Amino acid sequence: MVHTEDAAIVVDDLRVRRGKRGVLHGLTLHIPRGGVIGLLGPSGCGKSTLMRAIVGVQIVQSGSLTVLGHAAGSPQLRHRVGYVTQAASVYDDLTVRQNVSYFRAVLGAPRTDVDRVIDETDLGSHADDLVGSLSGGQRSRVSLAGALLGAPELLVLDEPTVGLDPVLRVELWGLFHRLAAAGTTLLVSSHVMDEATRCDRLLLLRNGELLADATPRGLLAATDTNDAESAFLTLIRQKPARTKPETGTDTDPRPSAS
Numbered sequence: 001m002v003h004t005e006d007a008a009i010v011v012d013d014l015r016v017r018r019g020k021r022g023v024l025h026g027l028t029l030h031i032p033r034g035g036v037i038g039l040l041g042p043s044g045c046g047k048s049t050l051m052r053a054i055v056g057v058q059i060v061q062s063g064s065l066t067v068l069g070h071a072a073g074s075p076q077l078r079h080r081v082g083y084v085t086q087a088a089s090v091y092d093d094l095t096v097r098q099n100v101s102y103f104r105a106v107l108g109a110p111r112t113d114v115d116r117v118i119d120e121t122d123l124g125s126h127a128d129d130l131v132g133s134l135s136g137g138q139r140s141r142v143s144l145a146g147a148l149l150g151a152p153e154l155l156v157l158d159e160p161t162v163g164l165d166p167v168l169r170v171e172l173w174g175l176f177h178r179l180a181a182a183g184t185t186l187l188v189s190s191h192v193m194d195e196a197t198r199c200d201r202l203l204l205l206r207n208g209e210l211l212a213d214a215t216p217r218g219l220l221a222a223t224d225t226n227d228a229e230s231a232f233l234t235l236i237r238q239k240p241a242r243t244k245p246e247t248g249t250d251t252d253p254r255p256s257a258s
């Protein structure tokens with residue numbers, strides 16, 4: 001029985017194909033509200049595909065996705081879910097402030113949000129710079145600033161720390177935890193395993209299947225390891241890969257760590 005009340009995200013037996021390839025093979029998971037949830041796994045395992053399905057921009061083959069009590073992609077979720085893709089969604093020929101102001105107007109968010117999100121993403125000193133003149137990390141923070149407008153209850157962030165230097169990475173994780181402390185649920189993907197320890201909860205994906213749904217501490221204890229990378233390798237050894245990844249006929253994979 002899947003409970004959708006009070007959950008941020010409920011995924012039930014989700015199957016997704018992209019082109020001729022089966023990408024998600026009967027994924028089932030339940031993410032309560034609040035906290036920073038890390039979605040980790042190797043490149044190509046289906047993290048972005050799952051995120052796209054959660055925000056309602058991915059055609060799904062079967063299964064259900066409930067987000068904040070509504071079917072994923074419902075109009076009711078438009079202002080309640082923020083999404084940042086891996087590629088920054090910004091206008092290079094506008095300044096940081098002009099980009100953020102434009103997205104604010106489209107969303108109908110309060111005018112005071114512009115300064116707030118520029119400040120939260122530490123872009124104040126670049127507010128009047130053209131986005132095309134910024135570094136990759138700064139451009140992706142402009143995208144993040146746009147997603148923070150209107151203070152959405154759920155933030156879905158696809159590899160937000162990629163290309164950032166260690167100082168900015170730590171600052172960004174600080175921001176994620178401040179948002180979580182204020183009640184936001186953040187789903188943050190990464191293929192950098194050492195970011196796992198910064199999350200309140202971890203979802204480990206491999207080949208479109210859930211290998212683990214655990215707290216970092218629970219994961220290390222269940223696998224008797226000291227770091228997320230070793231834990232991941234241990235889980236892979238415990239649970240062999242699917243032999244026919246294209247068919248999508250396997251039964252529901254259950255988490256192997258709690």
Ligand SMILES: Nc1ncnc2c1ncn2[C@@H]1O[C@H](COP(=O)(O)OP(=O)(O)OP(=O)(O)O)[C@@H](O)[C@H]1O
Nearest residue numbers: 018019021023042043044045046047048049050191
């Ligand atoms: N537009 C597309 N058309 C067809 N197949 C796709 C498309 N985009 C992704 N795929 C395939 O879907 C699978 C999952 O890709 P996805 O981008 O979800 O992985 P990921 O875990 O987010 O990877 P990364 O960490 O490299 O971003 C991969 O095998 C990929 O080749």
